[in-house]
Amino acid sequence: MNEPGLKDIWVYLSTSPLLGLTITLVAYGLAYRLYLKTNSNPLANPVVTSVAMLIILLLATGTSYSDYFEGGQFVHFLLGPATVALAVPLYQQFSRLRQLWLPVTISLFCGVVIAAGSSIGLARLLGGSPEIQMSLAPKSATAPVAMGISEKIGGLPSLTAVLVVITGITGAVLGTKLFEWIRVRDDTAKGIAMGVAAHGIGTARAFQVSSQMGAFSGLAMALSAFATALLVPWLVDLLEAWIPA
């Protein structure tokens, strides 16, 4: 008579980190399998499918994001050490980097300024609120970096995290087609562009094209994380001075 129904079990589980963590890993596992099944079609990007699956599941069961994040935070937390870990591919590619340091520096500087400047500019032009503009500004940097910057310049860090993910997916899905259209065939240039515009999600995609493109994308992501942290707050001040919102 007092047998716990499925609903009670779910209510109990949804307050423990076990559920959030497990469904994240299971959803990603399924999404990744689907991705391999479609011959790594960029449209079946595992981040898109797993995020969609999880949102549908949470909405269907009436579970709040904060309950989910009790468990999700353990995966989210690893973005920090993963950022530190970028030092390793950076170090391994250093001899290539040293040969190309001038083109890489110029491209990175321009790329980071264009990424932040164009998102602030376009959002302002299209009537986005200042909060939205500032949340969009660091969208091309990797999540922990972007969230930190967003907070400093007056954006909403949690919204920025979402925008960062959407940006990464956009880059990963469109990247290879775009490079074909503009006839950039060099894996070094493609990798740098992918890493600057679409951080880790783009880098994951780049590694599937070639290990050289992946390494340069990882390198560009690491360096642009650093450049974004230095340049974007300064760029925001500069834009404010020129065109008061």
Place this chain on the structure above:
Amino acid sequence: MQFLNGITLLLVYQLIGEITVRLLGVPIPGPVLGMVMLFVTLMIRGKAPESVDQASTALLSHLSLLFVPAGVGMMAHFGRIADEWVPITLALLLSTVITMVATALIMQVTTRWFAKPLAEKEGGDE
């Protein structure tokens, strides 16, 4: 054990990064400073220890997984995104495309400009 040592070292560098950033009040996120310090350490040592290599390969090969919880955060911002979906989607899409195209072209052009007539060609040794 190797993996555990590696991940511990990454966390130690992140922690030192976070502490340094707070002590000095520099506008750089802690993990980024941690990355720079680890890079400098590897340069000084002249090689990446097996443990750090293992841990970083493991983390970076599943990098897209780490973005999933943040992506699910979209559901907490549905209202906000619905209110301003035009500037958000258009600015995000156009800006990402512009950035990617511009960076790829700049990199291609500058590589040609500055490419020295090196002996090393395509497929050359390291």
